Amino acid sequence: MGIIIKQTVKGSLWSYLGVIIGFVTTTYFYTEYLTPEIVGLFGLLVAISTITGGLSSLGLPGVTARLFPRFRSKADGHHGFLLMATLPQIAGFGLFLLLYFIFREQLIQNNLGKSELFADYVWLLIPLTLFTLIFVFLDTYNKVLYDAVLGTFLQEFLQRFLIFVVVALYMFKWINLEQLIIGYAIAVSVKAVVIFVFLLFRGEITFRSEPGFIDPSLKKEIFDVALFSIIGGLGSLVVFNIDKIVINQMLDLGNTGVYTIAFYFGTLVVIPSRPLLKIAGTLIADGWSNNDMAKIKEIYYRSCINQFIIGGFLFLGIWANIDNILAILGPDYQQSKWVIFFIGLGYLFDMMTGANGLVIGYSKYYRVSLWFILILVVTVVGLLYLFIPLWGITGAALAIALALLMNNLMRHLFLVVKYGLQPFTLKFVMVAVVFMAIYLVQYPIPQLYFLIDILVRGTLIVAGTGLMLVFLPVSDDFQAIWKKGLSLLKRK
Numbered sequence: 001m002g003i004i005i006k007q008t009v010k011g012s013l014w015s016y017l018g019v020i021i022g023f024v025t026t027t028y029f030y031t032e033y034l035t036p037e038i039v040g041l042f043g044l045l046v047a048i049s050t051i052t053g054g055l056s057s058l059g060l061p062g063v064t065a066r067l068f069p070r071f072r073s074k075a076d077g078h079h080g081f082l083l084m085a086t087l088p089q090i091a092g093f094g095l096f097l098l099l100y101f102i103f104r105e106q107l108i109q110n111n112l113g114k115s116e117l118f119a120d121y122v123w124l125l126i127p128l129t130l131f132t133l134i135f136v137f138l139d140t141y142n143k144v145l146y147d148a149v150l151g152t153f154l155q156e157f158l159q160r161f162l163i164f165v166v167v168a169l170y171m172f173k174w175i176n177l178e179q180l181i182i183g184y185a186i187a188v189s190v191k192a193v194v195i196f197v198f199l200l201f202r203g204e205i206t207f208r209s210e211p212g213f214i215d216p217s218l219k220k221e222i223f224d225v226a227l228f229s230i231i232g233g234l235g236s237l238v239v240f241n242i243d244k245i246v247i248n249q250m251l252d253l254g255n256t257g258v259y260t261i262a263f264y265f266g267t268l269v270v271i272p273s274r275p276l277l278k279i280a281g282t283l284i285a286d287g288w289s290n291n292d293m294a295k296i297k298e299i300y301y302r303s304c305i306n307q308f309i310i311g312g313f314l315f316l317g318i319w320a321n322i323d324n325i326l327a328i329l330g331p332d333y334q335q336s337k338w339v340i341f342f343i344g345l346g347y348l349f350d351m352m353t354g355a356n357g358l359v360i361g362y363s364k365y366y367r368v369s370l371w372f373i374l375i376l377v378v379t380v381v382g383l384l385y386l387f388i389p390l391w392g393i394t395g396a397a398l399a400i401a402l403a404l405l406m407n408n409l410m411r412h413l414f415l416v417v418k419y420g421l422q423p424f425t426l427k428f429v430m431v432a433v434v435f436m437a438i439y440l441v442q443y444p445i446p447q448l449y450f451l452i453d454i455l456v457r458g459t460l461i462v463a464g465t466g467l468m469l470v471f472l473p474v475s476d477d478f479q480a481i482w483k484k485g486l487s488l489l490k491r492k
Contacts, residue, residue, distance in 0.1 A: 014149070015156040015157070015272065016271070018156035018157035018161070021160045021161050022160045022164075022264065024164065025163055026261055026264050028328075029167045030167070031328075031329050031332065031333060032330075033170065036254040036257030037254050037257055038177075038180075038181075038257065039256075039260050040244075040254060040256030041117050043244045043256055043259070043260030044115070044118055044244055044245065044248055044256055045128060046188065047241040049125055049128035049132050050237055050241050051238065051241050052096055052129040053130075054136065054234065055237075056089065056133045057133055057137055057233075058091070060089055061229065062225055062233060063222055063229065064085060064141055065140055065282075066225050066362060067221065082141070083209055085137065085141075086207070088226070093129070093133055097126070100125065100126065124181070128189065131193075132192075134192040134196065135191050138195045138196060139155075141204075142198075143281065145204060150195060151195065154194055155274075156274070158190070158191060162186075162190060165187075166180060167180070167184075231370055231373075232373050235370075238380075239376055239377055239380050243380075243384060243397075243399070244260065244263075246381075246384045246396070250388050250389070255392065258332065258333055258339075258393060259336070259339060259393040262339035262343065263397075265340045265343075266318075266339065266341075266342070266343025266344040266346075267343060269318065269344050270347040270350065271314075272310045272311075276306075277355055277358065280299055280303055280358060281362070284296055284362050287299070288364075296359060300354055300356065300421060301421075301423045302354075302477060303354035303355040304423040305423070305425075305428065305431075305474065305475055306478070307354055308348075308352035308428060309431055309474065309475055311348045311352065312432070313461070313465050315344045316439055317458065317461050318344055319341060319344065319439075320457045321454055321457055322337060335393065336393070338394045338397065338398075339393050339394055339397040341397075342397035343400060346397075346401030346402075347404065349401070349404050349405045349408055350404045350408055365414075365418060368414065369411075372407060372410050375406075375410070376406070379402075380400065383398075386399075387399050427474045430468075431468070431474050435465075437464070438460060445457065470482055
């Protein structure tokens with residue numbers, strides 16, 4: 001777990017520096033200087049390009065994550081892996097371009113009524129799809145080279161910093177609306193260029209050809225994994241991006257913007273899990289490759305409890321300060337309260353089940369993940385169309401939360417039945433009781449002046465969580481960090 005904890009800490013630091021920048025951008029710049037329609041355009045463009053970029057990859061990120069250990073050899077240029085993986089993705093992007101130009105007019109006409117701004121800038125889907133495709137693949141490639149930090153830095157910090165700069169330029173009227181939107185697209189795309197240059201200087205970009213290395217059995221396995229990843233990846237991309245698309249379709253771009261802002265706050269709880277799962281996935285893949293069940297079990301169990309502690313702490317901090325958050329956002333975003341709650345709760349479900357998806361995805365039963373995803377897609381789409389007419393954007397958030405709960409319940413039960421992996425112990429109950437107690441202690445406190453209120457509630461949450469981690473045996477990893485910190489202080 002050493003490399004996981006180390007890279008998780010580094011990744012989390014960059015993530016939360018990005019959160020600070022994103023917080024200023026989202027809560028002040030977006031709400032004060034941009035209309036909900038512009039924010040909705042940003043969210044919609046990213047949502048669609050994430051789906052199209054994922055489809056264009058033709059499953060090669062999945063092949064990289066699962067099969068790269070078979071190719072690993074820097075001295076031999078990883079046996080031509082990069083060239084083998086790149087050529088299909090070029091073809092995939094070509095297919096996207098063909099479909100884009102076939103359906104472009106239809107896409108524009110369908111959005112002229114409720115989302116005219118999107119119709120004007122639909123062409124940005126081309127560069128956004130291309131750079132999304134490049135980044136997702138190269139980030140996966142970099143992860144299997146045991147570097148999960150760079151992708152986190154680029155995605156969570158650099159991208160948010162560049163967006164901050166672009167919106168600030170618009171705020172000071174140094175650029176116009178058109179330049180703002182194009183600048184936003186550039187800010188989102190730059191990370192792909194940076195990671196390519198980084199890998200190039202590390203000597204990991206080599207298009208060496210070694211077709212003889214891929215024997216018929218390996219070729220068949222690559223094809224099977226790619227096909228599975230296309231179908232499974234499409235499901236995942238749909239689940240986590242379709243909400244904004246359906247809201248825009250059923251409501252309008254303004255509601256999409258409000259939902260996008262609320263979604264940002266809800267997903268703050270999951271940020272620390274991203275670097276953890278990136279490096280954990282590589283180690284789990286190695287564990288299955290070496291048939292090291294003890295290693296897989298350790299990573300899985302610790303990921304569950306550690307993510308529950310981190311996620312629960314952040315969810316508690318957000319919900320205890322929900323009135324302060326709404327005060328920051330202003331009158332246009334008051335309907336976002338329960339969106340924040342359900343999105344945060346949904347991702348807390350996802351975090352407390354740890355690396356269950358990775359354990360299944362890298363096992364010999366990886367194909368079963370496809371059925372889980374297909375069920376998830378049908379469920380989330382059905383719930384979105386059922387709940388949005390009833391409760392608007394709150395209904396969309398509830399649909400996502402229920403979908404995440406159901407998906408993780410299915411994966412958990414599968415691992416229990418097939419491998420006897422049951423990570424939930426008395427530790428989870430102890431953590432839940434402590435967090436509930438902290439919430440009940442701060443709840444009766446009357447609303448104070450903005451900054452003082454945040455300070456008081458935040459102090460109670462931090463103090464309560466800290467006491468739990470020090471005096472209760474809920475996490476060996478956090479206690480090890482505490483003891484190491486004490487040791488360093490004693491030396492000084």
